[in-house]
Amino acid sequence: MTAFLKLLARNRLALAGGIVMVLVVLLAVVTPLLPLQNPDITNTSNRFQPILSEGNLLGTDHLGRDLLSRLLWGTRLSLAVGFTAAIVAATLGAAIGIIAGFYGGRTDNVIMRGVDMLMAFPYILLALAIVAALGPGLFNALIAVAAVNVPFFARNIRGITVGIANKEFVDAARLAGLSNARIILTEILPNVVPVIVIAMSTTVGWMILETAGLSFLGLGSQPPQADLGSMLGEARSALITNPHTSIVPGVMILIIVMSINLLGDGVRDALDPRLKSGALSRPMAATQVDRQGPVPASKGVGLLEMQDLETQFRVRGRTYRAVNDVSLHVEKGECLGIIGESGSGKSVTALSVMGLVASPPGVITGGAVRYEGEDLIGAPYRKLRDMRGRRVAYIFQDPLATLHPLYRVGDQLIEAISSHRQVSREEGRKIAVELLESVRIPNPARRIGDYPHEMSGGMRQRVGIAMALANDPDIIIADEPTTALDVTVQAQILSILDDLRRSRGLAIVFITHDFGVIAQLCDRVMVMYAGRIVEEGPTQAILDDPTHPYTARLMACVPELGGGKRRLEAIPGLPPVVDNLPDGCAFADRCDRVQPDCRAKEIALHRKGTRAVRCIHPVTPLKEAAE
Amino acid sequence: MMTGYILKRLLSAIPVLLGITVIVFLIMALIPGDPAMAILGSYATPDNVEKLNRDLGLDQPLVAQYFIWLGNMLTGDFGTSFALNRPVLDEIMERYSATLILAGTAFVLCSVFGVIAGVLSAANQYGWVDKGITFVVLLGISIPSFFLGMMMILLFAVQLRWFPVSGRWPIYGARDLWALLDHLVMPALALAVVATGVVARLSRSAMLEVLRQDFIRTARAKGVHERGVIWRHALRAAMVSIIPVLGIQAGFVLSGAVYIEIVFQWPGVGRMLVDAILRRDILLVQGGVVIVAACYVLFNIMVDVAQSLLDPRIKT
Numbered sequence: 004m005t006a007f008l009k010l011l012a013r014n015r016l017a018l019a020g021g022i023v024m025v026l027v028v029l030l031a032v033v034t035p036l037l038p039l040q041n042p043d044i045t046n047t048s049n050r051f052q053p054i055l056s057e058g059n060l061l062g063t064d065h066l067g068r069d070l071l072s073r074l075l076w077g078t079r080l081s082l083a084v085g086f087t088a089a090i091v092a093a094t095l096g097a098a099i100g101i102i103a104g105f106y107g108g109r110t111d112n113v114i115m116r117g118v119d120m121l122m123a124f125p126y127i128l129l130a131l132a133i134v135a136a137l138g139p140g141l142f143n144a145l146i147a148v149a150a151v152n153v154p155f156f157a158r159n160i161r162g163i164t165v166g167i168a169n170k171e172f173v174d175a176a177r178l179a180g181l182s183n184a185r186i187i188l189t190e191i192l193p194n195v196v197p198v199i200v201i202a203m204s205t206t207v208g209w210m211i212l213e214t215a216g217l218s219f220l221g222l223g224s225q226p227p228q229a230d231l232g233s234m235l236g237e238a239r240s241a242l243i244t245n246p247h248t249s250i251v252p253g254v255m256i257l258i259i260v261m262s263i264n265l266l267g268d269g270v271r272d273a274l275d276p277r278l279k280s281g282a283l284s285r286p287m288a289a290t291q292v293d294r295q296g297p298v299p300a301s302k303g304v305g306l307l308e309m310q311d312l313e314t315q316f317r318v319r320g321r322t323y324r325a326v327n328d329v330s331l332h333v334e335k336g337e338c339l340g341i342i343g344e345s346g347s348g349k350s351v352t353a354l355s356v357m358g359l360v361a362s363p364p365g366v367i368t369g370g371a372v373r374y375e376g377e378d379l380i381g382a383p384y385r386k387l388r389d390m391r392g393r394r395v396a397y398i399f400q401d402p403l404a405t406l407h408p409l410y411r412v413g414d415q416l417i418e419a420i421s422s423h424r425q426v427s428r429e430e431g432r433k434i435a436v437e438l439l440e441s442v443r444i445p446n447p448a449r450r451i452g453d454y455p456h457e458m459s460g461g462m463r464q465r466v467g468i469a470m471a472l473a474n475d476p477d478i479i480i481a482d483e484p485t486t487a488l489d490v491t492v493q494a495q496i497l498s499i500l501d502d503l504r505r506s507r508g509l510a511i512v513f514i515t516h517d518f519g520v521i522a523q524l525c526d527r528v529m530v531m532y533a534g535r536i537v538e539e540g541p542t543q544a545i546l547d548d549p550t551h552p553y554t555a556r557l558m559a560c561v562p563e564l565g566g567g568k569r570r571l572e573a574i575p576g577l578p579p580v581v582d583n584l585p586d587g588c589a590f591a592d593r594c595d596r597v598q599p600d601c602r603a604k605e606i607a608l609h610r611k612g613t614r615a616v617r618c619i620h621p622v623t624p625l626k627e628a629a630e
Numbered sequence: 631m632m633t634g635y636i637l638k639r640l641l642s643a644i645p646v647l648l649g650i651t652v653i654v655f656l657i658m659a660l661i662p663g664d665p666a667m668a669i670l671g672s673y674a675t676p677d678n679v680e681k682l683n684r685d686l687g688l689d690q691p692l693v694a695q696y697f698i699w700l701g702n703m704l705t706g707d708f709g710t711s712f713a714l715n716r717p718v719l720d721e722i723m724e725r726y727s728a729t730l731i732l733a734g735t736a737f738v739l740c741s742v743f744g745v746i747a748g749v750l751s752a753a754n755q756y757g758w759v760d761k762g763i764t765f766v767v768l769l770g771i772s773i774p775s776f777f778l779g780m781m782m783i784l785l786f787a788v789q790l791r792w793f794p795v796s797g798r799w800p801i802y803g804a805r806d807l808w809a810l811l812d813h814l815v816m817p818a819l820a821l822a823v824v825a826t827g828v829v830a831r832l833s834r835s836a837m838l839e840v841l842r843q844d845f846i847r848t849a850r851a852k853g854v855h856e857r858g859v860i861w862r863h864a865l866r867a868a869m870v871s872i873i874p875v876l877g878i879q880a881g882f883v884l885s886g887a888v889y890i891e892i893v894f895q896w897p898g899v900g901r902m903l904v905d906a907i908l909r910r911d912i913l914l915v916q917g918g919v920v921i922v923a924a925c926y927v928l929f930n931i932m933v934d935v936a937q938s939l940l941d942p943r944i945k946t
Contacts (some may be wrong), residue, residue, distance in 0.1 A: 120649035123927050127885035127900075128919045129653075135658045135907040135915045160845050212774055216889055219776050235777060239893070243795075246784050253777035268768075284757045284842045288856040359851055361842070384856070392853035399851075404844040409866050409941060414908035419852040454942045470852065 017269020023262035025073040039072040045229040051245045064234075064248045065241050073229055074251055080230040082259070084145050084223075085211030092210070093203050095154020101191055103157065104164025105183070121154045130213065134222045141230065144223035148213045151287050156202055156348040163198050167191055197274075204270045208263040215256055231256050239269065288388075289358035290314075292367045292381045295325075299371050305332030307356070307395070307478050312370035312380075314348075314355045317363070321514035323582045325351040327534040328370075331512075333478065338504055338511040340525030340542065342518060342557065346578050349514045353480045357391050376480075393423045396471035400483040402463035406455040410467045412439075413451025419473035438469040442499055461492035468499060478510045479503075485520060495525055518558045522546055527613075530554045533589035534581050540614035550614075550621035552594050588618070596620050635938060639931045650923045651703070654670070655696050658916055699916075708917035713909045718917040722899065726921065729898035731810075731876055733880075733887045735818040740825035740883065741876050747826070748833020748872075754862050755838065765832065770827035775886045779820035779893035786816060796895040817894040821886050825879045832875045836868040843867070870941050877933035881926055 040059075046067035054062045056127050061070035103114040121129065130147040137143040167173065168191065176186045217223040218232030229237070234252035242249050299310040316325040325349045333339045341349045354360045356372050356379070372379045374394060379387065399405040407415055415437055417431035426434065432451070439447035442465040455463055464484060471479050481500065485493040501524055513525055521528050521542060529539040530551060538551040549555040579589050587602040588594070594601070598620055608617045611625050683689050690698065702709065708718035751763040787795040793816050800813075840846065841864050846917045849863045850856075888900030895901075899918055907915040938944040 026735075116649075120646060120653060123646050123650060123930075124919075124923050125881035125884040126925050127888050128923055131888070131903055131907060132654060132657045132915065132919050135910075135912070136660045139908065197753050208772065216776065218772075219889065220892060221908065224902070232774075235774075239780060242780050242783065243788050249777070252772065253780065256777060257769075257773050260774075261768065264768060264772050285752060285838050287845070288850065288859070299669075354847075357851065359847055361847075388855065390853070391851055397848075397851040399844065399848060401844070405848045407845045407849070407863055407867065408943060411869070418849075418854065418858075422853045422855070422858075456943050467848075470848075473852075481693070546855055616787055 020265025082612040092152035100160030303590035342529035709913035737820035739822035744829025747830035752837035
């Protein structure tokens with residue numbers, strides 16, 4: 004509760020709204036005690052006095068009544084009616100919703116049909132019909148406004164109740180022989196109350212507006228008694244000659260409703276866990292760059308060369324070092340594998356190349372990524388955009404999520420092409436068909452009219468590959484492209500990629516957590532753990548004798564065909580969270596070869612020829628790979 | 631396939647429409663006292679009251695009354711408004727066209743500007759554009775539309791003399807499109823403001839939701855311009871959750887039209903209903919509510935159809 008209030012107070016607008024709201028309510032409460040004139044005493048000789056006239060701070064209305072007094076009494080009435088309507092609507096709606104949600108089945112069906120029926124009315128029609136039946140009057144207006152809002156609460160609360168009614172503790176209560184009424188009161192209600200409060204905080208403003216509206220129409224409070232709405236309604240005829248009589252009550256409604264809305268938004272935000280974690284931030288067009296150290300010099304190797312790359316996630320004052328000092332390079336026609344568990348930083352490494360790390364919270368804080376010798380970190384967005392897809396293309400995991408669900412695959416292919424060069428509609432179509440053909444999609448001329456959800460997973464991933472090929476890039480970065488697919492499809496996709504690499508001289512950076520895939524496709528492999536490279540070298544050499552204990556454990560995770568009853572070894576424990584890495588080796592806690600000196604100080608990447616390892620007690624001593 | 635879907639949706643609307651007539655009928659049946667008395671006033675003789683009750687079918691049991699009323703409506707007979715002494719249907723049709731022009735314009739305005747504001751807000755999240763739009767939107771959803779309308783009259787009609795104060799047509803002069811637009815601008819804007827705010831809020835959060843999805847990253851990885859990412863990729867996907875809200879807003883715009891019609895003396899259904907309620911012109915209220923609610927139900931079917939056209943994943 005205090006945490007909630009703190010969060011609420013941090014939102015300055017909500018705080019301001021709350022303060023104004025409290026002031027208005029206080030004013031309404033003490034109104035009878037204030038030395039005000041009687042709000043209903045008319046004095047026609049003194050009518051339409053302007054604001055700040057003597058004896059009438061806010062002037063007088065068309066019957067010479069004191070506006071300040073009428074305003075305060077009207078506010079009191081409007082607030083009372085609005086809040087009462089909200090409470091009535093919430094209580095009735097919650098009762099209906101809980102009954103429908105708890106009993107389910109036929110009861111639920113009948114009730115919700117009725118609720119849907121009521122919601123089929125534009126709200127004012129229902130309110131008007133009710134007032135028409137009951138006759139004009141403030142109490143009837145209150146009933147109408149409450150009734151109109153009951154379906155909203157009923158529907159919300161029903162949804163929540165259905166979720167709770169199937170929980171274990173409710174089953175337990177049933178088994179214990181508690182009566183339904185008892186279960187509702189002791190088990191369901193306490194869990195629903197917060198939802199009711201939130202729903203009320205966001206609708207009470209509306210209800211005050213609606214009652215004011217009915218009064219404005221002359222269907223609510225009847226003279227001489229006046230709430231803010233009827234004050235406005237009466238003042239309307241003198242709008243042009245004496246606008247202040249309209250402005251005074253109108254501004255008051257605005258102030259009340261606005262402060263309630265500010266407060267309501269604050270309450271909602273404070274209770275939304277996603278907002279706290281920053282998960283509702285929009286990723287910018289390119290990853291933010293905040294490079295502090297010097298730019299490392301190029302070694303002049305590879306088509307793509309990454310040096311000492313550091314990418315961090317900054318969330319609420321904590322820094323997660325997702326990529327830490329990673330260097331790599333890839334040549335034309337070469338396939339480089341990056342392997343590691345989820346959270347090892349391999350995907351972030353790959354996305355950093357073209358500035359595709361979601362930002363916020365991602366920030367590239369150091370290093371260089373060079374394409375043909377030109378540094379891309381901190382390059383202007385125009386430059387990055389021009390290179391994306393044209394020079395460096397990506398293939399992502401799970402093409403159902405990564406293809407746009409509402410565009411035909413052909414149109415998505417054509418868009419990839421037309422993002423970089425002018426093509427006519429027919430030309431684009433022709434290229435799209437050719438692209439699908441090149442990834443061995445049968446009957447491509449027809450399939451370009453399909454939506455992603457109409458294709459199988461394997462077909463979708465072929466589309467993903469075709470899209471990456473659209474502009475004949477030099478480098479393809481494939482981020483676990485086969486993870487979501489079954490084994491036979493996986494093999495087909497890998498063979499397509501391998502053929503493309505050979506026929507087009509593509510450089511491929513292939514990210515996976517599966518050593519089996521690496522063995523099939525990659526020339527060289529880099530093993531990542533907790534944002535760092537722990538081992539790298541030619542694939543065969545590493546497969547033959549892995550040196551880092553983590554590499555060895557990863558390889559033990561791969562089942563071997565015909566390998567007999569060898570136990571698949573899962574690695575115990577989880578990778579460390581990268582916001583607070585231990586000194587020394589990050590793998591120490593999970594390593595069965597750990598020695599005290601492993602944790603003493605940072606361990607450097609020890610290099611010998613084409614191989615390198617970050618371990619002081621390797622499984623086998625590091626040998627230079629035989630070329 | 632599409633026609634089949636539309637037909638199915640239309641059929642499913644029939645129980646809802648029947649339900650609406652039941653609700654309206656029941657509410658009106660609850661009216662305390664004798665409707666004939668209310669119509670004829672306190673000077674009515676008992677004979678007259680009895681005759682009128684017979685004419686209105688009010689001497690029949692409640693269920694029979696409902697079916698008589700329903701049957702008459704189905705044949706296009708909504709009865710006669712006693713206060714206006716003309717067929718209810720004629721009066722409603724005449725008024726309804728005015729309301730549709732006003733509410734339709736406001737609906738288009740709130741859809742277009744609401745969505746644009748929401749997209750701009752989301753695309754510049756936490757920036758000045760976002761903060762500005764968020765504040766204006768908050769102001770918009772907090773101001774009573776009738777008060778806003780009155781202030782607009784003061785400023786734009788009385789002070790600046792840009793637009794006429796009220797009404798649908800000039801008292802003198804041609805009743806052409808320009809005259810209509812001249813009179814329509816202020817009420818349509820005043821009516822659109824609240825709904826625009828609601829649509830903008832929702833569009834903003836729908837866009838933020840979509841912008842974090844994987845296919846947005848794919849679009850960026852292809853090299854699509856940020857403009858295209860926002861307006862083509864993200865907005866298209868966000869529309870899936872924005873369109874249902876537009877359907878709900880249509881109801882709010884229709885509701886708000888009641889106030890705006892009074893403030894701007896626009897001769898629409900809303901004003902007619904309020905007058906009818908104050909005069910206890912029951913048949914007119916019943917007919918008006920049923921017709922407007924029915925149109926709203928049909929409009930929401932159109933929204934569903936639009937939704938299914940936008941989203942191929944919806945089974946039609």
